[in-house]
Amino acid sequence: MQDLARIGISVPGRLMGRFDEVIAQRGYSSRSEGIRDAIRDYIQYEKWMSKVRGDRIGIISILYNQDKRKLVSSLMQVRHDNSGLILTTIHKYLDKDNCMDVIIVRGEGGSIRAFTEKLMANKCVKHVKLTTILPEAEI
Template sequence: MRIGVSLPDNLLSRFDEIIGSWGYSSRSEAIRDAIRNYIQYYDWMNEVEGERIGVISIVYDQDKKGLLDSLMQIQNEYCKLMLSAFHVYLDRESCMEIMTFKGNGKDIKGAAEKMMALKGVKHVKLTTIALDTIT
């Protein structure tokens, strides 16, 4: 099946650099691989359950209108689970935030998914550890 995708120049250029260095024969093959990895990550995230310690790291465009308010609303919604937050200015427009959580894995995953869906968020990574593996 064929699809059409619109991408910003800088994203496509970076993607082309990577697929060239990894030896892909075409963009299509690299995109198929990227989609497979995305599906695997989605499946892994859906297995997050039980009491967990979690880390959500996000990189976002601090100038995107309304984004900071939306991120603050999500953090307030999950404040009973949040242990800490660390904010770093990466450059003039990009910020990174690293948040730690303790609680039900599905709730922590819910916070990550809400952040992931916001326009202006460039990257979200969720890592969790089951509490029973560290005690």
């Protein structure tokens, strides 16, 4: 049997409730099983991200609370610092608090990955996802 590590985390009640719904839908025997599966998925995504190299076209989707003023200015600074990668941005107000941005980028994969990771590092960002493809000429 593998050594088990125990951890304690703080999770907002609403998020935990949604996670419990997923656990029930998927038939997990416990929260621990669901968390282990989520960690494995996260590790696989990080492995994929580490292999994003060469000229790429990508879409970065980001969900955040617009009322967090420091967050918005921080996100704008990260975008400004990476403006050479950005082809266009779509900004959508989802409700009175939440916004979604879709940022279309093109550039060296490592630079796109670093840009995405800087967006992820902001504490109040709720979700960031990067998808990339090779430019058509290279497929």
